[in-house]
Amino acid sequence: MTDHVYKKIELTGSSDVSIEDAVENAVVKASQTIRNMRWFEVVETRGYIDNDQVAYWQVTIKIGFTLEGEDGSQ
Amino acid sequence: MTDHVYKKIELTGSSDVSIEDAVENAVVKASQTIRNMRWFEVVETRGYIDNDQVAYWQVTIKIGFTLEGEDGSQ
Amino acid sequence: MTDHVYKKIELTGSSDVSIEDAVENAVVKASQTIRNMRWFEVVETRGYIDNDQVAYWQVTIKIGFTLEGEDGSQ
Amino acid sequence: MTDHVYKKIELTGSSDVSIEDAVENAVVKASQTIRNMRWFEVVETRGYIDNDQVAYWQVTIKIGFTLEGEDGSQ
Amino acid sequence: MTDHVYKKIELTGSSDVSIEDAVENAVVKASQTIRNMRWFEVVETRGYIDNDQVAYWQVTIKIGFTLEGEDGSQ
Amino acid sequence: MTDHVYKKIELTGSSDVSIEDAVENAVVKASQTIRNMRWFEVVETRGYIDNDQVAYWQVTIKIGFTLEGEDGSQ
Amino acid sequence: MTDHVYKKIELTGSSDVSIEDAVENAVVKASQTIRNMRWFEVVETRGYIDNDQVAYWQVTIKIGFTLEGEDGSQ
Amino acid sequence: MTDHVYKKIELTGSSDVSIEDAVENAVVKASQTIRNMRWFEVVETRGYIDNDQVAYWQVTIKIGFTLEGEDGSQ
Amino acid sequence: MTDHVYKKIELTGSSDVSIEDAVENAVVKASQTIRNMRWFEVVETRGYIDNDQVAYWQVTIKIGFTLEGEDGSQ
Amino acid sequence: MTDHVYKKIELTGSSDVSIEDAVENAVVKASQTIRNMRWFEVVETRGYIDNDQVAYWQVTIKIGFTLEGEDGSQ
Amino acid sequence: MTDHVYKKIELTGSSDVSIEDAVENAVVKASQTIRNMRWFEVVETRGYIDNDQVAYWQVTIKIGFTLEGEDGSQ
Amino acid sequence: MTDHVYKKIELTGSSDVSIEDAVENAVVKASQTIRNMRWFEVVETRGYIDNDQVAYWQVTIKIGFTLEGEDGSQ
Numbered sequence: 001m002t003d004h005v006y007k008k009i010e011l012t013g014s015s016d017v018s019i020e021d022a023v024e025n026a027v028v029k030a031s032q033t034i035r036n037m038r039w040f041e042v043v044e045t046r047g048y049i050d051n052d053q054v055a056y057w058q059v060t061i062k063i064g065f066t067l068e069g070e071d072g073s074q
Numbered sequence: 075m076t077d078h079v080y081k082k083i084e085l086t087g088s089s090d091v092s093i094e095d096a097v098e099n100a101v102v103k104a105s106q107t108i109r110n111m112r113w114f115e116v117v118e119t120r121g122y123i124d125n126d127q128v129a130y131w132q133v134t135i136k137i138g139f140t141l142e143g144e145d146g147s148q
Numbered sequence: 149m150t151d152h153v154y155k156k157i158e159l160t161g162s163s164d165v166s167i168e169d170a171v172e173n174a175v176v177k178a179s180q181t182i183r184n185m186r187w188f189e190v191v192e193t194r195g196y197i198d199n200d201q202v203a204y205w206q207v208t209i210k211i212g213f214t215l216e217g218e219d220g221s222q
Numbered sequence: 223m224t225d226h227v228y229k230k231i232e233l234t235g236s237s238d239v240s241i242e243d244a245v246e247n248a249v250v251k252a253s254q255t256i257r258n259m260r261w262f263e264v265v266e267t268r269g270y271i272d273n274d275q276v277a278y279w280q281v282t283i284k285i286g287f288t289l290e291g292e293d294g295s296q
Numbered sequence: 297m298t299d300h301v302y303k304k305i306e307l308t309g310s311s312d313v314s315i316e317d318a319v320e321n322a323v324v325k326a327s328q329t330i331r332n333m334r335w336f337e338v339v340e341t342r343g344y345i346d347n348d349q350v351a352y353w354q355v356t357i358k359i360g361f362t363l364e365g366e367d368g369s370q
Numbered sequence: 371m372t373d374h375v376y377k378k379i380e381l382t383g384s385s386d387v388s389i390e391d392a393v394e395n396a397v398v399k400a401s402q403t404i405r406n407m408r409w410f411e412v413v414e415t416r417g418y419i420d421n422d423q424v425a426y427w428q429v430t431i432k433i434g435f436t437l438e439g440e441d442g443s444q
Numbered sequence: 445m446t447d448h449v450y451k452k453i454e455l456t457g458s459s460d461v462s463i464e465d466a467v468e469n470a471v472v473k474a475s476q477t478i479r480n481m482r483w484f485e486v487v488e489t490r491g492y493i494d495n496d497q498v499a500y501w502q503v504t505i506k507i508g509f510t511l512e513g514e515d516g517s518q
Numbered sequence: 519m520t521d522h523v524y525k526k527i528e529l530t531g532s533s534d535v536s537i538e539d540a541v542e543n544a545v546v547k548a549s550q551t552i553r554n555m556r557w558f559e560v561v562e563t564r565g566y567i568d569n570d571q572v573a574y575w576q577v578t579i580k581i582g583f584t585l586e587g588e589d590g591s592q
Numbered sequence: 593m594t595d596h597v598y599k600k601i602e603l604t605g606s607s608d609v610s611i612e613d614a615v616e617n618a619v620v621k622a623s624q625t626i627r628n629m630r631w632f633e634v635v636e637t638r639g640y641i642d643n644d645q646v647a648y649w650q651v652t653i654k655i656g657f658t659l660e661g662e663d664g665s666q
Numbered sequence: 667m668t669d670h671v672y673k674k675i676e677l678t679g680s681s682d683v684s685i686e687d688a689v690e691n692a693v694v695k696a697s698q699t700i701r702n703m704r705w706f707e708v709v710e711t712r713g714y715i716d717n718d719q720v721a722y723w724q725v726t727i728k729i730g731f732t733l734e735g736e737d738g739s740q
Numbered sequence: 741m742t743d744h745v746y747k748k749i750e751l752t753g754s755s756d757v758s759i760e761d762a763v764e765n766a767v768v769k770a771s772q773t774i775r776n777m778r779w780f781e782v783v784e785t786r787g788y789i790d791n792d793q794v795a796y797w798q799v800t801i802k803i804g805f806t807l808e809g810e811d812g813s814q
Numbered sequence: 815m816t817d818h819v820y821k822k823i824e825l826t827g828s829s830d831v832s833i834e835d836a837v838e839n840a841v842v843k844a845s846q847t848i849r850n851m852r853w854f855e856v857v858e859t860r861g862y863i864d865n866d867q868v869a870y871w872q873v874t875i876k877i878g879f880t881l882e883g884e885d886g887s888q
Contacts, residue, residue, distance in 0.1 A: 031422035052105035549866035570771035
């Protein structure tokens with residue numbers, strides 16, 4: 001892996017179920033346009049409150065993926 | 075929302091179930107005296123260990139709520 | 149001032165004019181219920197975007213005020 | 223303690239004696255209106271200088287206390 | 297908004313007028329290629345000095361925007 | 371508890387189930403050699419992505435435990 | 445610019461007008477004794493409150509300037 | 519440079535030689551798709567260990583580049 | 593000292609007297625099993641409140657000590 | 667105080683007595699060449715250990731003082 | 741790797757050659773007593789100055805290694 | 815060393831060779847006017863990119879030096 005270069009992007013996923021589900025929603029969404037995703041780091045966990053209850057979770061993550069060939073932009 | 079002013083308070087909720095449950099316990103407790111809660115931010119996640127197991131989760135959050143009328147203290 | 153005790157509260161003010169105006173809106177709102185405010189510290193500067201323009205600024209500040217007499221809660 | 227919810231408030235105490243004394247002054251002041259205080263965390267240590275000497279210490283702490291019954295505001 | 301996923305990008309805008317103007321310049325530039333921008337967060341405020349005066353302000357912000365359809369890259 | 375001294379160690383636990391499960395795996399592992407564990411603090415939450423899905427969670431925690439007798443190393 | 449060495453000093457400027465004006469006041473003051481100032485970074489934004497209004501802004505900046513010749517102290 | 523807008527992206531470069539080489543590898547890779555790169559900031563320095571030796575360095579940087587014309591996405 | 597390698601461990605000491613005393617208690621405890629301690633860094637200062645007074649101080653420090661011979665674990 | 671400009675310098679004071687004494691030693695030393703010192707902020711608290719005991723405390727502070735007349739360098 | 745638990749320890753390596761060499765010295769030292777080291781993270785880079793030159797580099801790293809079998813202490 | 819007071823200044827050195835060389839350039843420059851330098855701490859590592867390559871490294875350090883006699887300003 002010595003010669004790999006990774007790019008990190010920052011996404012915020014939402015879920016009314018759990019923190020894990022919010023992360024997974026962000027990863028699924030990213031997979032529509034990003035290939036070779038390798039890891040994520042949780043940057044911030046927030047949520048919205050409606051009617052005195054947690055309405056949904058909002059989790060911001062950084063996703064790292066391998067840059068390949070000549071396409072470094074993705 | 076241009077003219078809204080929000081106040082943030084810091085609470086720590088506990089739960090022997092999950093991180094999400096600890097947050098929800100804090101929100102429910104706050105709802106007894108705070109109206110118009112809008113969002114929360116997770117500040118710290120800790121927990122206590124008893125008998126070599128996680129006994130309960132302690133999650134500190136900041137809750138933001140709208141200040142209304144002449145009552146800015148809540 | 150050796151024997152003074154100050155309390156700090158965290159507020160978020162909004163304005164469609166400027167960062168300074170958002171801070172002043174928060175201070176004015178706080179003055180409805182807090183006496184003896186002395187200083188503030190800017191904690192976070194954010195804003196909302198609508199129609200490709202900055203719609204309004206949201207500035208979170210901590211306000212410090214003197215606790216007096218027997219009333220330490222304000 | 224699984225079902226406890228704690229609130230944290232931020233105070234700045236002063237003393238011309240020591241850092242510890244400044245913290246204790248803040249705790250004593252808070253005790254006039256807050257019950258069930260459990261712990262504090264030192265957030266910042268500053269001080270004022272007068273006539274080339276430390277005139278007094280100013281220590282900012284967060285105090286955590288248990289929210290009880292239906293009163294979550296204190 | 298439960299199922300929304302947001303992406304955050306980091307831009308630095310410049311202005312010889314004010315901090316607010318530097319932010320707005322960054323937002324206007326981003327609007328040329330990004331749709332559905334929702335909020336920004338100020339990350340850093342700097343500036344250049346020329347001839348003993350502030351020549352221009354440089355403000356770094358993160359802009360959050362909604363990812364839509366199948367295009368998560370923008 | 372005035373005379374207690376605690377040591378904190380840093381561990382990273384993994385789980386393909388949840389953040390909570392990753393923490394518990396770390397605590398269970400630590401219990402094989404550490405006695406008197408009292409609390410943990412979540413330091414970092416990351417995870418690995420495989421085949422466009424979250425493969426497993428990696429949560430880094432600090433565990434605090436009481437140092438006893440003459441054995442301060444554990 | 446490969447062989448340049450810069451020194452950074454920390455100043456706090458005040459203004460009853462705006463954040464920008466407080467920065468400019470600090471830069472003007474520094475120009476009385478510092479040559480070759482190149483950039484500044486905003487470190488902290490605070491202010492004093494008097495009579496329930498923002499009395500003045502206090503902005504702390506670091507100013508970077510080129511060290512020249514044999515005089516590295518300035 | 520008053521009217522310039524810069525975008526910052528985050529990359530991780532690897533090298534089995536040195537920290538500097540890992541940064542340069544990231545810059546070279548980015549140059550395949552990004553024009554007008556101006557500066558970088560080191561965000562994190564890590565590395566992998568194999569057989570009790572540093573196998574390679576992994577350095578995460580932010581690269582700033584000028585946004586030009588109507589293309590603000592790059 | 594060019595060829596020295598130091599290890600840092602994290603301890604929390606307690607005292608009902610002062611911050612300094614809490615640090616010294618941690619150092620004394622560590623000395624039962626650690627040799628060649630050289631320095632400490634205060635990481636966190638907290639305390640417990642009982643009956644509206646500071647019951648004891650809890651100070652977390654990192655202690656650095658020299659690794660010697662073939663024993664790098666200590 | 668609207669038109670004041672302050673400069674902050676960073677000093678490390680030592681003492682074998684206490685944290686407070688280390689701060690005061692730094693202030694006394696600074697007073698030999700700096701006039702109009704107003705406040706300090708504790709940045710870091712460390713210490714050296716000798717013979718399994720705290721040998722002395724090292725406290726790093728920033729001292730703020732008023733810049734006067736045409737001399738902004740002090 | 742789902743069921744792995746890693747421990748992180750903090751070491752400071754020294755070298756009069758380079759930052760990389762200081763890291764490698766720490767890794768080599770750690771290898772005398774730690775097995776299964778996987779990665780490191782640079783926490784702090786410092787150095788000592790002697791006779792107006794950099795005498796040696798001191799780099800503090802965290803080393804992560806796999807905990808195996810029943811021995812979680814290492 | 816109990817009675818020593820140190821001052822820390824912040825410098826940015828440049829080099830087209832390496833991070834270490836940038837630090838050494840700053841130290842050499844500082845030695846023209848500062849005596850008794852003892853240590854440095856790396857605060858930030860950046861660099862400029864020209865023609866798709868690292869043109870030079872810019873490393874910001876704090877240098878600590880002993881204040882002697884009656885001259886605390888240096």
